[in-house]
Amino acid sequence: MHVLRSSDDSPPTGTYGQVVAIITTQGLTKRYAERVTALADLTVEIEPGITGLVGANGAGKSTLIKTMLGLLTPTAGQLRVLGMDPTSQGEQVRARVGYMPENDCLPPDVSAAEFVTHMGRMSGLPKTAARERASETLRHVGLYEERYRQIGGYSTGMKQRVKLAQSLVHDPDLLLLDEPTNGLDPAGRDGMLDLVHRIGTEFGIAVVVCSHLLGEVEQIADGLVAIESGRLLRADRVSAMTTRTAVLTVEVDEGTDALAAALSERGLRIGRDGAALVTPVESDSTYDLVRDLIVDLDLPLHRLEERRHRVAELFNTPSAGGPTNG
Amino acid sequence: MADVANTGTIHDIGYQRYTGQRLGRGHAVRSLYVYSFRTVFGMGRSAKAKIFPFSVAGILLVIAVVAAAVKAQFKVEIPQLSYVDFPGTLSFLLVLLLAAVAPELASRDLRNKVLPLYFSRPIGRDDYVLAKLAALVTAVSLILAVPLFVMFLGGAFSGSGLSGAWGQFTDFLPGLLNAVIYAIVLSAVALLIASLSSRRTIAAGAVVAVFLVTTPISGVLQVVGTETMRQLASLFSITGILSGLRNWLFGGSAEPAIGSFGPLYAGAAVVLVALCTALLVYRYRKVAS
Numbered sequence: 172m173h174v175l176r177s178s179d180d181s182p183p184t185g186t187y188g189q190v191v192a193i194i195t196t197q198g199l200t201k202r203y204a205e206r207v208t209a210l211a212d213l214t215v216e217i218e219p220g221i222t223g224l225v226g227a228n229g230a231g232k233s234t235l236i237k238t239m240l241g242l243l244t245p246t247a248g249q250l251r252v253l254g255m256d257p258t259s260q261g262e263q264v265r266a267r268v269g270y271m272p273e274n275d276c277l278p279p280d281v282s283a284a285e286f287v288t289h290m291g292r293m294s295g296l297p298k299t300a301a302r303e304r305a306s307e308t309l310r311h312v313g314l315y316e317e318r319y320r321q322i323g324g325y326s327t328g329m330k331q332r333v334k335l336a337q338s339l340v341h342d343p344d345l346l347l348l349d350e351p352t353n354g355l356d357p358a359g360r361d362g363m364l365d366l367v368h369r370i371g372t373e374f375g376i377a378v379v380v381c382s383h384l385l386g387e388v389e390q391i392a393d394g395l396v397a398i399e400s401g402r403l404l405r406a407d408r409v410s411a412m413t414t415r416t417a418v419l420t421v422e423v424d425e426g427t428d429a430l431a432a433a434l435s436e437r438g439l440r441i442g443r444d445g446a447a448l449v450t451p452v453e454s455d456s457t458y459d460l461v462r463d464l465i466v467d468l469d470l471p472l473h474r475l476e477e478r479r480h481r482v483a484e485l486f487n488t489p490s491a492g493g494p495t496n497g
Numbered sequence: 498m499a500d501v502a503n504t505g506t507i508h509d510i511g512y513q514r515y516t517g518q519r520l521g522r523g524h525a526v527r528s529l530y531v532y533s534f535r536t537v538f539g540m541g542r543s544a545k546a547k548i549f550p551f552s553v554a555g556i557l558l559v560i561a562v563v564a565a566a567v568k569a570q571f572k573v574e575i576p577q578l579s580y581v582d583f584p585g586t587l588s589f590l591l592v593l594l595l596a597a598v599a600p601e602l603a604s605r606d607l608r609n610k611v612l613p614l615y616f617s618r619p620i621g622r623d624d625y626v627l628a629k630l631a632a633l634v635t636a637v638s639l640i641l642a643v644p645l646f647v648m649f650l651g652g653a654f655s656g657s658g659l660s661g662a663w664g665q666f667t668d669f670l671p672g673l674l675n676a677v678i679y680a681i682v683l684s685a686v687a688l689l690i691a692s693l694s695s696r697r698t699i700a701a702g703a704v705v706a707v708f709l710v711t712t713p714i715s716g717v718l719q720v721v722g723t724e725t726m727r728q729l730a731s732l733f734s735i736t737g738i739l740s741g742l743r744n745w746l747f748g749g750s751a752e753p754a755i756g757s758f759g760p761l762y763a764g765a766a767v768v769l770v771a772l773c774t775a776l777l778v779y780r781y782r783k784v785a786s
Contacts, residue, residue, distance in 0.1 A: 296520070
């Protein structure tokens with residue numbers, strides 16, 4: 172249900188099923204003052220579900236979000252959000268998008284209920300609907316009991332939830348969350364990630380989560396877009412990134428060819444990696460099969476290792492230490 | 498983050514998509530206008546936020562009641578508290594009021610960094626600032642209009658018959674118009690100054706300072722200048738411009754003497770409002786979202 176594609180990885184075939192991309196960019200470029208390039212020729216498609224937008228601080232995540240909201244005009248390239256052009260249809264785009272900024276953005280001297288209601292009306296909800304939606308949204312983020320208390324008295328975790336609630340109050344089709352776990356303790360972080368996951372799955376709202384912590388986004392996202400210095404590093408489904416490289420490496424001191432032949436005979440796809448054989452792990456029986464064959468052929472086993480890459484490793488590039496470094 | 502473990506059960510009631518009406522930007526702007534109007538009076542916030550605006554409004558009202566009572570009882574009009582002179586005479590109270598409420602409208606949002614939440618919604622930057630300005634003008638107009646209306650009621654029903662009441666009415670209307678002009682000019686200046694600082698106290702001080710600093714300039718010119726100079730002197734102070742304009746449009750107190758420069762005062766008021774509004778719009782186009 173969730174497919175991410177970058178032009179670098181696989182050229183768009185145009186027949187990718189019925190799922191319509193929520194966000195598409197084509198050569199999107201944003202330069203500040205002719206010198207600073209925040210986004211460079213970014214071409215990516217983001218489809219419904221939860222998408223992690225990862226990159227180090229200053230990689231261009233916030234610029235991308237502001238461009239998607241129509242608050243920044245791209246220097247070059249095209250961008251479509253929910254089928255609209257944010258530059259010319261900013262008002263319509265912003266009516267259907269929810270945005271949770273990274274930094275503090277709440278007035279301390281009003282109640283959460285009052286503030287979220289106000290923000291609902293700012294998004295175009297009629298008075299009564301705004302009040303009802305505010306209550307309901309605060310309930311969904313777990314702040315029902317406390318909603319009439321002034322925000323100034325809230326903990327960091329509760330404030331983050333109010334920020335999330337205000338982005339959700341008008342029931343957007345797309346939610347842009349900029350570092351939603353910012354400043355939270357481990358328990359709070361898990362709670363927030365759980366909430367974001369629920370929004371993306373149960374609520375049926377497309378979510379783009381910005382984070383400089385890949386490990387965090389990886390837990391909840393269906394797809395990942397990694398950018399570095401405004402350039403696309405990689406975009407793909409999380410599942411594709413992990414399972415595609417779940418391979419078994421077998422190294423025997425002798426009889427490598429015999430083993431390869433025997434494995435092929437049993438229907439396994441065999442590749443060579445130096446002296447070792449590699450085979451994709453198709454099911455748990457793959458392990459048993461490999462073990463049994465080695466025993467049957469009485470080969471001296473040197474190494475048997477599963478290589479299931481973490482997503483973080485996949486993003487590692489020679490040019491930098493990967494986007495996980497904050 | 499007390500009970501993260503509990504959250505699962507708290508919001509396990511299911512999410513429902515919103516299928517109702519979505520009103521656009523116009524609705525958002527009107528809502529912001531109403532919300533800002535309420536902010537001026539501290540509504541939706543703690544009692545502390547209500548003290549100052551309601552105190553000033555209360556004082557103005559008491560003064561109006563006294564003036565009306567004096568007029569009804571002794572059949573004399575206090576010239577400084579005539580309909581058209583009322584805002585000018587009590588302009589220091591208005592300045593204090595604006596110093597308190599303009600920062601509530603402008604500085605507070607800057608300080609709390611709420612603007613990104615507004616600007617990521619259908620509402621535009623220009624809409625935001627114009628709605629705030631309109632709300633402030635309305636609030637100040639209302640704070641002035643209520644005492645004027647009380648004075649009118651006092652005057653109209655103090656026994657000089659229907660013609661007396663009509664006479665009061667024809668005096669009251671220019672007074673009302675004058676009050677709105679005061680509200681527009683003072684609000685535009687005060688909101689612009691308040692928008693320059695995210696610190697409420699600094700903004701409040703700056704508002705008072707701008708109004709106070711300009712007054713002595715015109716005062717000095719009044720004293721040392723030639724006849725023409727004296728007639729132009731009030732142009733150098735914001736409240737002076739308003740007094741001069743009031744003098745030209747509605748009469749009332751003969752001070753300040755403006756000679757035949759009435760249109761110049763009107764022009765100055767228009768330019769001042771236009772300039773402040775333009776700078777406000779410019780300011781909010783530049784302010785970081």
